[in-house]
Amino acid sequence: MTTDSTANIAKQVEAIGKRARAAGREVARSTTAARNAALRGMAEQIEANAAAIAEANKEDLGAARQAGLDDALIDRMELTSARIQTMADGLREIAALPDPVGAVREVASRPSGIQVGRMRVPLGVIGIIYESRPNVTADAAGLCIKSGNAAILRGGSEAIKSNQAIGQCIRSALVQAGLPEDGAQVIATTDRDAVGALIQMPEYVDVIVPRGGKSLVERISNEARIPVIKHLDGVCHVYIDSAADIDKAVAIAVNSKVQRLGTCNTMETLLVAADVAERVLPQIAAQLRQADIELRGCPRVCAMVPEAIAASEEDWGTEYLGPILSITIVDDFDAALDHIQRYGSGHTESIVTESYPMAQRFLREVDSSSVMVNASTRFADGYEYGLGAEIGISTDKLHARGPVGLEGLTTEKFIVIGDGHIRGG
Amino acid sequence: MTTDSTANIAKQVEAIGKRARAAGREVARSTTAARNAALRGMAEQIEANAAAIAEANKEDLGAARQAGLDDALIDRMELTSARIQTMADGLREIAALPDPVGAVREVASRPSGIQVGRMRVPLGVIGIIYESRPNVTADAAGLCIKSGNAAILRGGSEAIKSNQAIGQCIRSALVQAGLPEDGAQVIATTDRDAVGALIQMPEYVDVIVPRGGKSLVERISNEARIPVIKHLDGVCHVYIDSAADIDKAVAIAVNSKVQRLGTCNTMETLLVAADVAERVLPQIAAQLRQADIELRGCPRVCAMVPEAIAASEEDWGTEYLGPILSITIVDDFDAALDHIQRYGSGHTESIVTESYPMAQRFLREVDSSSVMVNASTRFADGYEYGLGAEIGISTDKLHARGPVGLEGLTTEKFIVIGDGHIRGG
Known part of the structure; x- marks a missing residue:
């Protein structure tokens, strides 16, 4: 834990939010090719830096053992070389999925003469709050970038070094693909106030996806001033x-x-x-x-x-x-x-x-x-449903219900095409 | 204003919520024909009871004038015979729209052998909080019932008698069509605590639609523990x-x-x-x-x-x-x-x-x-967009964006068809 004041943390998180908003606009208007290249680049960076990631993970594991964290948690934290490879493979799979952004449906002519349809567009900035599994850093960043969004990633504090090592690979790949580095930011502070700040910034964050135990999800749902796509019970x-x-x-x-x-x-x-x-x-x-x-x-x-x-x-x-x-x-x-x-x-x-x-x-x-x-x-x-990858399973009814893939990270806007049409009456 | 205690009001609203949840399940599984018959019946009831509605409205208008409410508000409250006819016509127009409920899309076979698709289903219970226009009572109830939902209607206190008169027509028509009377309930108390209670019952209400000025919408958004489909600014x-x-x-x-x-x-x-x-x-x-x-x-x-x-x-x-x-x-x-x-x-x-x-x-x-x-x-x-009718225009990004018609009052669930399929591995 750092010794920063709550106000200081809030300022840091706000700065992250501002950068994410600006980066999100760039990612939204980037080409499909650039976003796919970024995802493949992330996979390559993770493979190339597997040793450094494993080293960072070892430090996290050592600290976790010293802190007496339980074995199940330590197991979830561990990045074996197989798990590191799985992260890279997952990013390549996401890259191979169809791009949801820009799809236009149901364009129809109206009696007034205008044509009206719907275009699928990114949500903007997605905040992901997760617990100990560091592979979520790669999966979530990949899904967000693929769907044209910027990601703010806040993993469990016990895996901070692992997450930062993975985050560095992601950011390098974004830059190499001509996308903004801030398209994916890992929150560096482990202070819990950072979560509180992140879920209260509707001007910079469009949706929060909490991934973790029920108490985390409930706390976030209750305190968030931003829509939350969440998973509660599975009875x-x-x-x-x-x-x-x-x-x-x-x-x-x-x-x-x-x-x-x-x-x-x-x-x-x-x-x-x-x-x-x-x-x-x-x-x-x-x-x-x-x-x-x-x-x-x-x-x-x-x-x-x-x-x-x-x-x-x-x-x-x-x-x-x-x-x-x-x-x-x-x-x-x-x-x-x-x-x-x-x-x-x-x-x-x-x-x-x-x-x-x-x-x-x-x-x-x-x-x-x-x-x-x-x-x-x-x-x-x-x-199993053919969504290709999922950021979670939603038990909410609105927006995204059930397994949430790329489509759940996007929205639709209406598009109207006229040729000088004005409204009468 | 009544003299009920806050706890009493909360109990009343909870009872309304419970009845709405039960009624919503019945409405959800009713046939398209029954729901359309209910909407046409509402139109007939409103026409048949136009004099009683006008009488109730006169009482509201008299009280409003005595209370010194401003002319613009009184104008919005007034139910002329033309406006009463417009309500009835609007309900018939909604009845004539295609039924969104039960539509199945994108059924595809998966490598495992299961078939996966999406079915459009009602949200459940919709709470509508609105200001002085009593015609919203009919419009909102019609849209909710058409889309297979139950409605809880909370109009402005200055129009309470008008809203109750319209609500009585709606409930009679529901019963005549074989649907539950509680498919549409007008909250009878004018106590403001009722709004606070309504927006804090996620177990009974699935979504809140506030229709009114910015301060109403902001207050509801900030205090709700239920998803809100809202309209803020239009700059x-x-x-x-x-x-x-x-x-x-x-x-x-x-x-x-x-x-x-x-x-x-x-x-x-x-x-x-x-x-x-x-x-x-x-x-x-x-x-x-x-x-x-x-x-x-x-x-x-x-x-x-x-x-x-x-x-x-x-x-x-x-x-x-x-x-x-x-x-x-x-x-x-x-x-x-x-x-x-x-x-x-x-x-x-x-x-x-x-x-x-x-x-x-x-x-x-x-x-x-x-x-x-x-x-x-x-x-x-x-x-103008061809949605047929709208419950409002959403400036949110999630779930419903832009004009919200019947589709915005529904959601999709995944459906899976197997023939004894189990998961391997």
Whole structure:
């Protein structure tokens, strides 16, 4: 921590914001070729400076160990040579994606004679606030530049040296591609006041993307005076309908839980229609037992599955992010829908059914960022959806919902073409 | 004003929110036919109850006069029989628009075998906070119901009886169409605490649309814990480029200012390229003089236009909403762009030019909700753009930008169709 005063920090962050605003305008009007060249250059710089990045990371890791930070956090911080290569590869993948900027749609002539359409344009300046993973520095900068924006990057203080080393590569590449160095700025101070200042500058920052734990995201959402694209809970459900195919139901339920335990699109609650429960639950329970998943059930589930313990009211709204699953038997489709509305977080829900009307009702009526039929909830991510890359998954409804790719970092403006047209009346 | 305590008001508003959330779910899954029938029914109810609405309005007007409210406000409040008919006609026009809900786009097969697309769905519950015009009650309720949402309507306290009379028509029509009565609720208390409570209930309200003066909008934006779709300033510019057609330039500049003085898309500052100023400014000044527009100019303008007075620094950022225009001569396109970036509000800007490259640069580089070539800024509204109706014009960048029609009251979710697909790896 530095000893700067809050006012001093605010001044520093304001200066960063001003530079970002100016740089953002340059990035916005740059060519697709220049932005792609910048991203490929970032990849090359990261490869060329892999040793220096690893060295900076070692210093961060040493300090983290000395400070007694926990092993999981230290693991997330570590930049192995494979992880450094993955950053470079990711930047090249983003470079290869189509450019969203400048696309014009739905140009139509109006009765007045003007032509009206919409043009996709960058948001301007994007502030990304993240925790310990230093690879976010490269990913986020790449996505912002590709989509024509300037980025202000504020990573976890424990990874400051790693982030600055990566930031230096990014800035060199921007300059080499003829783009402004300040297109991507890593905030150098580790003072927490810098976050407070960053999220209160609507004149310089257009949107904040917090990436991290729930407490970080909640704090930022509550204090920000700028729109926030955020991810809160992922309490995802699979509902096995009475018209489900049993084999598909077992495979999807098991995969949704065990394919990865700690991700936001992992199933946390399984809903089973009463009239298929006897046929499907024992099989699922057996497979989950093998995967060491603790089962917490409603009374009917506990009566059917011996190893299940009684779920509490709190369980139904909990995102375990670990080897626990809550299960409830519901009377019918409507009861499943009620449960999802009451306890769900609007992230991802999947129905297993062979019934066309039930599938259609589920798709239409479940109000979540991703709604699935006969597929594992684990598919809910930007790569699987074909967005190419994602800056996060939004559980908000406005602007960007679900996996947020390049399009979520842009907006549309109206364009009007006349030939001297004036309005009458 | 009532004598309820703040806590009591908060409880009342929370109950309204809960009912709106439940009703919103019903409206969301209703058929297009039912929602259109509801809107046509609202029109019929308003026509059938025109006398009762006029009577309620008379009471509001009487109280307003007694309270000494100003004439402009009283004029906005008044519901003449023509205005009542316009409300009914507006609802029928909204009923005739295409239904945005349920549209599915960009369904594509992914390498994993799943199909991924996006489905347009309602936002849920929309809170509209407006000032004296009671017709907003009908317009806003119609737009919300059409787009599958529930509406909570909070109009100005001086028009409470008018709003309740209109609200009663709306609710009767909802019930007749088989939709929930609480699909549209008019907040009955005139206590200001009700607004504070409404904008702090993210669990029940998905978005707030404030319609009114800048101080109302700023207060709501600062205090809301819910996303706000808002309109702030409209400091609109016309830039007459050195490659402008003189006749078009004169017509567009004059129309952009005088066609209506008090609207947000009225031009407030005219920018003229130095090398056409001598040919274009005297003509424009002559026509504006005839329309009694006061001209405030930079020193070069004052030297060229005898009646112009010197503009202050403050003038360049002012939305006059009245018979004043600021004018500045700029050296070139880049100077015009700089001026717009520095003083503009991101609402609407228009270039007059016959140069293709200049038109393209302007369309691409000006970061406003509407960017025009050779057209009057007065075209910037939902009807002229073909949106059919608008709930307002957004000067925000996220979610909805520019005129906000039915699409702005909806969002998209991802839909995923599998056939038992699970994620590997």
